[in-house]
Amino acid sequence: MASIDLDLCYLTPTEAIDQFKAKRLSPVELMRALLARCEIVNERLNTLTYTFAERALEQAKVAEARYMKGATRPLEGVPVAIKDFHRVKDEITTFGSLVYRNFRPDNTAPTVERLFEAGAIMRCHTTTPEFAHSRVTKSLLWGVSRNP
Secondary structure, eight states: OOOOOHHHHTOOHHHHHHHHHTTSSOHHHHHHHHHHHHHHHHHHHOOEEEEOHHHHHHHHHHHHHHHHHTOOOTTTTOEEEEETTSOOTTSOOOTTOGGGTTOOOSSOOHHHHHHHHTTOEEEEEEOOSGGGOSSSOEETTTEEOOOO
16 A cells, blocks of 8 residues: 555645645645545544545546646635535435435535535545434444544
């Protein structure tokens, strides 16, 4: 396994965008680091429901090209994790409930849509307590998530 630059995993969006603009960091490089780190820690933490690695990497390549052309949006190439409580069109969105374990909404939540329109890239859905009605992330569908 290749080593991961952990410093990349702790960049703020502003720091990442600054580095993208300065061409010191690629959106693809950042996405690869985050995806690799998630793969390592998720088994212990159980915080991810679904990941979208291939699509996220393709979108990161598009973002990288936009930086090269100088045609970026405010959050271009910034990786985001979307809580499994927020609808994403055509992606399984469970709300942490067995009732919705195969639910694919026909629309995206407006807040999430705004992130996408600004150039953010969804790399995963994260767990949520059933219908987000608990302070502890635990559900019959996903089990207990350990938030570090």
